[in-house]
Amino acid sequence: MLPIPERVRTLAATASVAKISVDGAPSPARGGVDERGRPVLLVMPGESLHGLREDAVVAVNLTAMRQLGTVTHPRGLLEVQGWAEAVPEKEAREAAVAVAAHCPDESLFEALERFGQRDAPRLLRLDVGQVVYLTGQESGLLDADDYLEAAPDPLTETAERVLAHVNDSHRPQLTAGVSRQLGEQAGEVWLWELDRFGATVRVDESLVRFPWPVPANTSLCLETALRGLLCTC
Secondary structure, rough: OOOHHHHHHHHHHHHEEEEEEEEOEEEOOEEEOOOOOEEEEEEEEOOOOOOOOOEEEEEEEEEEEEEEEOOOEEEEEEEEEEEEEEEEHHHHHHHHHHHHOOOOOHHHHHHHOOOOOOOEEEEEEEEEEEEEEEEEOEEEEEEEHHHHHHHOOOHHHHHHHHHHHHHHHHHHHHHHHHHHHHHOOOOOEEEEEOOOEEEEEEEEEEEEEOOOOOOOOOOHHHHHHHHHHHHHO
16 A cells, blocks of 8 residues: 555645635635645635735645546545645746646636736645545544655556546456455446555445555556456456
């Protein structure tokens, strides 16, 4: 299994901003997550965060979802707590791209073109204090250093692509392979998570972990390891 800080960072990399609160009061939620795992927010004039107060305590709720057929399930809930700070102008374009990946909004163009003007949309990010996480049966708290010093699983992009392909096109093979591993006929089977240490499969309402014999260090190794689970011979 991925170490907890890396697992939380991996979830954050694929998560969307679900809710924002400022000093405990709700605020409109538009944003994404940058490459360091910090929530990046698009804030409009008139909203509480637009007139930035450096002492304002901000909590950003991130939700990582998994689409299984026609049903969407939450697979990880994170609350990133900290303080809002202005994105430096030289980093504004990267911040806008991070927001657009999860929340496309034409106001992002205005935030870039009118950067720094008092009545323009603003790009803010969170100075992370701590992260509360709930994922599967695991929950806890990470301090800022543990969270920011970790990195997402380097095979995340490949894993998400392969996982979607298997769930779309190879569920009979997955069901047969999982049944063979369990020694009994499995019910409704979906691939839930995939990383360099193994695969997590959802069988009916339960999650079952299948670790690889050795960690997969490349995309090719990951696909080869997964084929071993799918094989019914």
